[in-house]
Amino acid sequence: MALFRKKRGTDETMHYGAKLITIAKPQSQITEQFRTVRTNINFKAIDHDINTLAFTSAAISEGKSTVAANVAITYAQSGKKTLLIDGDLRRPTVHSTFSLSNRRGLTTILTSNNNKFNLDDFAQESGIENLSILTAGPIPPNPAELMGSKRMKTFIDFIKSYYEMVIIDLAPILEVSDTQELARELDGVVLVVRQAKTQKQAVKRAVEMLEFAQAHVLGYIMNDVKSEDAGYGYGYGYGKENKEKKSLFLWLKK
């Protein structure tokens, strides 16, 4: 028996935050792809309003936090009053990404006995126009109960009237039950799939679980796709141009 389990993911974003290419390189082609994601989501909103949107994946480290933060930025940049919520109570990253305090956040709201939600006490400014942040807050012993609670549902309903777009970075659906509980309450859920990492079976199972939960699955984002597989696409990187050829994002419709 192995003494240590093989490490499946990386904790990099938990410590250093997600990379905000939409801020670092606003003219890059990958930033353009994030805008395309926004456009495609807006197209879906013709069928039904999309006011609350979540990103999840089958397993950990597929790029959810990176995608959620960058898509939230593109919404804010389009002039929409946007709130990014860190709903991954086990592996929170949003406070690191935006260099904010995580002393209070979503968990503080969910564990409070106060019947009224006073958002001003919790939502923080991101430093980016139109973008506010609700960090995860102190990690509780019972994340699944909190995320699936009636109070969370009431909170989502409440928050909708304050923001034009609410984006939630959720925990991976195959790893925790919280995500399934909440997914059905949201206007849209997008699955992030990391090409080289996610197993086909896991994607299938994740979609089944989301559909079983009656979530509105809008589609999925292929992350970290090697350019030769995609035939086209753009790099995702921060170094030299040749490094950027390594990986890219694609938005695929369902």
Ligand SMILES: Nc1ncnc2c1ncn2[C@@H]1O[C@H](COP(=O)(O)OP(=O)(O)OP(=O)(O)O)[C@@H](O)[C@H]1O
């Ligand atoms: N397209 C990409 N190319 C290169 N690195 C990437 C890409 N997408 C994500 N990463 C890196 O992979 C790691 C995991 O990304 P991220 O934290 O966004 O994933 P996650 O699904 O939110 O993970 P977790 O399950 O821990 O919440 C980070 O180090 C991030 O910088």
Ligand SMILES: [Mg+2]
């Ligand atoms: Mg994450």
